Amino acid sequence: MLTSLEVLDTLSLRGCKNLRGLPDGIYKLQQLWQLWTPTAKLRPTCNSFDSSSSGYGFLKMEFLDFRSYKNVIELDLLMKPDFFPALSLIYLSGTNIITIPESISRFPSLGTLHIENCKHLREIQGLPQSIRWVYATNCPLLDNESLLNQVIEIMGILPNAVCGSARSNELMDPQFTDYFPSETEGAQSESESEDGDISHFSISRDLWVSGTEIPWFNHQSVENNSILFWVGRKFPKLALYFAFGTISIHCNCHVYISINGCNKSEKLNQFDIDDNLLRLYTPPQRHLQRHLNESNPTDQNYVEITYETRGYVGEPNAEPPIKATRWGVHVECICPPQESGRPNCWT
Numbered sequence: 414m415l416t417s418l419e420v421l422d423t424l425s426l427r428g429c430k431n432l433r434g435l436p437d438g439i440y441k442l443q444q445l446w447q448l449w450t451p452t453a454k455l456r457p458t459c460n461s462f463d464s465s466s467s468g469y470g471f472l473k474m475e476f477l478d479f480r481s482y483k484n485v486i487e488l489d490l491l492m493k494p495d496f497f498p499a500l501s502l503i504y505l506s507g508t509n510i511i512t513i514p515e516s517i518s519r520f521p522s523l524g525t526l527h528i529e530n531c532k533h534l535r536e537i538q539g540l541p542q543s544i545r546w547v548y549a550t551n552c553p554l555l556d557n558e559s560l561l562n563q564v565i566e567i568m569g570i571l572p573n574a575v576c577g578s579a580r581s582n583e584l585m586d587p588q589f590t591d592y593f594p595s596e597t598e599g600a601q602s603e604s605e606s607e608d609g610d611i612s613h614f615s616i617s618r619d620l621w622v623s624g625t626e627i628p629w630f631n632h633q634s635v636e637n638n639s640i641l642f643w644v645g646r647k648f649p650k651l652a653l654y655f656a657f658g659t660i661s662i663h664c665n666c667h668v669y670i671s672i673n674g675c676n677k678s679e680k681l682n683q684f685d686i687d688d689n690l691l692r693l694y695t696p697p698q699r700h701l702q703r704h705l706n707e708s709n710p711t712d713q714n715y716v717e718i719t720y721e722t723r724g725y726v727g728e729p730n731a732e733p734p735i736k737a738t739r740w741g742v743h744v745e746c747i748c749p750p751q752e753s754g755r756p757n758c759w760t
Contacts, residue, residue, distance in 0.1 A: 418442065419441055419442060419443065419444065420444050421442055421444060421445060422444050422445060422446045422447070422473075423445070423446060423447045423448075424439075424442070424445060424447070424448050424449070424450075425447075425448075425449040426448075426449060426450045426451060427449045427450075427451065429451055430451055432450075432451055432452050433452060433454065433484075434452060434454045434455060435450065435452060435454070435455060435490065440469040440470065440471070440496070441469060442471070443469075443470060443471065443472045443473065444473055445471050445473065445474050446473050446474060446475055446476065447474070447475070447476040447477075447478075448471070448474060448476070448477050448478070449478045450477075450478070450479060450490075451479070451482040451484065451485070452479075452482070452484060452485060453479055453485050453487065453488045453489055453490040453491065454487065454489050454490070455489045455490060469496065470493075470495070470496035470497070470498075471496055471497055471499075471500070472498060472499065473499055474497060474499060474500050475499050475500060475501045475502065475522075476500075476501070476502050477497075477500060477502070477503050477504070478503075478504040479503075479504060479505050479508055480504040480505065480506040480507055480508070480527070481506065481507040481508070482507075482508055483507075483508065483509050484509070485505070485508035485509060485510060486508075486509045486510060486511065486533075487510070487511075488505075488510065488513070488514055491503075491514065491516055491517060491520075492514065492516050493516070494516055494517075494519040494520045494521070497520055497522075498521055498522065499522050500520055500522060500523055501522050501523060501524045501525065502523075502524065502525045502527075503523065503525070503526050503527065504527045505526070505527060505528045505531065506527045506528060506529040506530055506531070506548075507529070507530045507531065508531055509531070509532070509533050510528075510531055510533065510534055511533050511534060511535055511536075512534075512535065512536045512537075512538060513526075513528070513534070513536070513537040513538060513539075514538055515538040515539045517537075517538070517539060517540065517541065518538070518539025518540055518541050519539075519541065520541050520543070521541065521543060522543055523541050523543055523544060524543055524544060524545045524546065525544075525545065525546045525547075525548075526540070526544065526546070526547050526548070527548045528547070528548065528549050528552060529548050529549065529550050529551055529552070529621075530550075530551045530552070531549075531552050531555070532552070532553060532554070533554060534552045534554060534555050535554045535555060535556065536555075536556060536559070537549075537555070537556075537559070537560055537563065539563070540563050540564065540567060542567060544564075544567060544618070545616060545617065545618050545619065546618070546619045546620075546621075547560070547564060547619070547620045547621065548621045549620070549621060549622045549623075550621050550622060550623050550687055550689075550690060551623055552622075552623070553623075555622075557622050557623070557624055557691075560620070560622065561620070561622070561627065561693065564618070564620045564693065565652075565693075567618065568618050568650070568652060568695045569650055570650060570652045570695070570743060571650075571745065572629050572743075574631055574743065574744070574745045574746075575631055576631040576632055576642065576746050576748050616697055617694065617695055617696055617697050618694070618695045619692070619693070619694050619695075620692070620693040620694075621687075621690065621691075621692050622690075622691050622693075623689045623690065623691065624656060624689070624691030625656050625689075625691065625738065625739065626654075626656055626691070626739045626741075627654050627691075627693065627741060627743075629743075630652070630654060630741035630742065630743040631741075631742075631743055631744070631746070632741055632742040632743070632744070632746075633739065633740070633741035633742075634739070634740055634741065635738070635739050638719055638720050638721060638736070638737075639717055639718065639719040639720075640717070640718050640719075640740075640741070640742050641715060641716065641717045641718075642715070642716055642742065642744055642746040642748055643713055643714065643715050643716070643746055643747050643748045643749075644705070644714050644716055644744070644746055644747060645712055645713070645714070645747055646705075646710055646711075646712065646714075647702070648698060648701040648702045648704075648705045649698075649744055649745040649746070650695065650698060650744070650745070651695065651696060651698075651701060651742065651743070651744045652693065652694070652695045652742070652743045652744070653668065653681075653682075653693070653694050653695075653696075653718065653740070653741070653742050653743075654691060654692060654693045654694070654740060654741050654743075655690070655691070655692050655720070655737045655740045656690070656691045656692075656737060656738050656739045656740065657686050657687070657688075657689070657690045657691075657735070657737055657738060658688075658689065658738045659688050659689070660686050660687065660688050660735065662724055662735075663685075663724065663725050664685075664686050664722050664723060664724045664725065664735055665683060665684060665685045665686060665722065665723055665725075666683065666684055666685075666686055666720055666721070666722050666737075667680060667682075667683050667720065667721050667722075667723065668680070668681040668682045668683070668718065668719070668720045669681060669718070669719045669720070669721075670701070670704060670716065670717070670718055671716070671717045671719070672704055672705055672708040672710075672714055672715070672716050672717075673708040673709060673710070673714050673715060674715070675707075675708050678719065679704055681696050681700075681718070682694060682696065686722065686735070713747065718742055720737065720740065722735040722736070
């Protein structure tokens, strides 16, 4: 029957709670853009998912939603990335999946993956280079360290970058500028990045998990709401993380950047705060470079990242005294060496 609906662009099977396998012929719906389904299994008798077959595949599908269906355990439907060339968003939140298969890493357009509240999820075998947002909070069995490593590699962040002296809430004395290396070769253009990949330069990436810290970040704070570091004329790749404990009210976090003491701080980001949230985020380098270019840059430029939390309007304690339990910035900075008696990169 479905083969007579080949122009269909939206299909919802959400009410079919007893559906155990996708019907024959669904793979011929090449115009399908959105699919809601309570199962990811293929019928054993269906051999349509053969890469040698012509006329099959969800060539225009961008949205695939399995969320909250407990009988979604295995992801047979997602084993053929070539059949999903345009898929950009997958919802698996609240399902009983155990493993995200390696095939996910070969989805060419996948940008967003929702896997919140997957109580049995243990492993993500790979993520595609196209991924921008991963939401993986409240997955108690998931190997968060492995997930963090995958995302950090895609972000292009170098874990071994070490800072000699990063300060929070304290500006360096001018006498220490002799420690800075000279960097006079002009700002990096938007048309190229250091590794020749424009994607790292022009987009942001985001990971939401349950956690407490990323210990190797080279500028961290447990008390203050600002972190200061120094950069040259090219703004390097920057990553931030925020960890929060138990949250009693609905609130959000606002992140700002100020360069060279500019009175006007620019908002980098804003996000809702959840219980036991650890959020990792990389702003687009293009935006960071623009802020730097507008600050009358020199060979040595000081950057201050600050955050504040706010409650939602109309709720009790609308301005909550909520602080991150730990937060940090990781950047290839040009901060001078640590001086005796001076605070280091922990504050």
